[in-house]
Amino acid sequence: xxxxxxxxxxxxxxxxxxxxxxxxxxxxxxxxxxxxxxxxxxxxxxxxxxxxxxxxxxxxxxxxxxxxxxxxxxxxxxxxxxxxxxxxxxxxxxxxxxxxxxxxxxxxxxxxxx
Amino acid sequence: xxxxxxxxxxxxxxxxxxxxxxxxxxxxxxxxxxxxxxxxxxxxxxxxxxxxxxxxxxxxxxxxxxxxxxxxxxxxxxxxxxxxxxxxxxxxxxxxxxxxxxxxxxxxxxxxxxxxx
Numbered sequence: 290x291x292x293x294x295x296x297x298x299x300x301x302x303x304x305x306x307x308x309x310x311x312x313x314x315x316x317x318x319x320x321x322x323x324x325x326x327x328x329x330x331x332x333x334x335x336x337x338x339x340x341x342x343x344x345x346x347x348x349x350x351x352x353x354x355x356x357x358x359x360x361x362x363x364x365x366x367x368x369x370x371x372x373x374x375x376x377x378x379x380x381x382x383x384x385x386x387x388x389x390x391x392x393x394x395x396x397x398x399x400x401x402x403x
Numbered sequence: 404x405x406x407x408x409x410x411x412x413x414x415x416x417x418x419x420x421x422x423x424x425x426x427x428x429x430x431x432x433x434x435x436x437x438x439x440x441x442x443x444x445x446x447x448x449x450x451x452x453x454x455x456x457x458x459x460x461x462x463x464x465x466x467x468x469x470x471x472x473x474x475x476x477x478x479x480x481x482x483x484x485x486x487x488x489x490x491x492x493x494x495x496x497x498x499x500x501x502x503x504x505x506x507x508x509x510x511x512x513x514x515x516x517x518x519x520x
Binding site: 320322324329330331332333334337344345378380382384390391392393394395396397399 | 407436440445446447448449450453494496498505506507508510511512513
């Protein structure tokens with residue numbers, strides 16, 4: 290069974306530029322999560338989708354971050370415009386159950402904003 | 404709001420010996436889930452072990468076991484017969500049981516485990 294796929298693995302941009310990350314969850318997983326992991330910290334949830342609907346985006350900085358999950362499969366996370374403090378690893382996870390007891394994580398995208 | 408605290412930023416253990424990683428959490432909920440995740444340098448988060456709060460029996464997975472003390476809100480991870488491949492960052496995580504507002508994981512700050520040969 291293929292795992293959660295993410296691309297790109299690394300991205301370097303300058304502040305005020307835009308960037309997008311892509312996630313393909315495990316086949317059949319209805320729930321998808323985006324986490325932000327700043328260096329030296331634990332991951333923090335940005336947004337949770339159940340199929341193509343948003344369940345929790347309370348910690349998403351909506352003035353610059355946006356995410357979508359068209360057709361309830363792949364998802365993209367966008368930052369526009371990026372700030373220095375957005376430098377982090379962005380982790381995508383998926384779960385087969387609504388309750389998300391076991392979340393399976395992708396390898397992450399490391400973003401550096403200069 | 405729920406919080407998870409890992410008071411040991413770094414730990415080290417000799418190969419084949421036993422090490423215990425500490426985790427405490429704060430919640431007003433009575434039913435929830437607790438997890439230990441492992442994150443090697445490749446950054447892929449891997450589930451190590453899971454504990455349901457309503458279960459009194461401590462979870463075990465091969466060389467990994469937990470000591471769950473619900474009243475003390477403590478959830479430690481014991482790694483027996485440590486192997487070089489166990490070296491990684493370990494995160495303790497909490498998830499509430501009620502799903503009215505999602506199923507997010509709340510993570511601690513992590514403990515970096517070094518295994519010495």
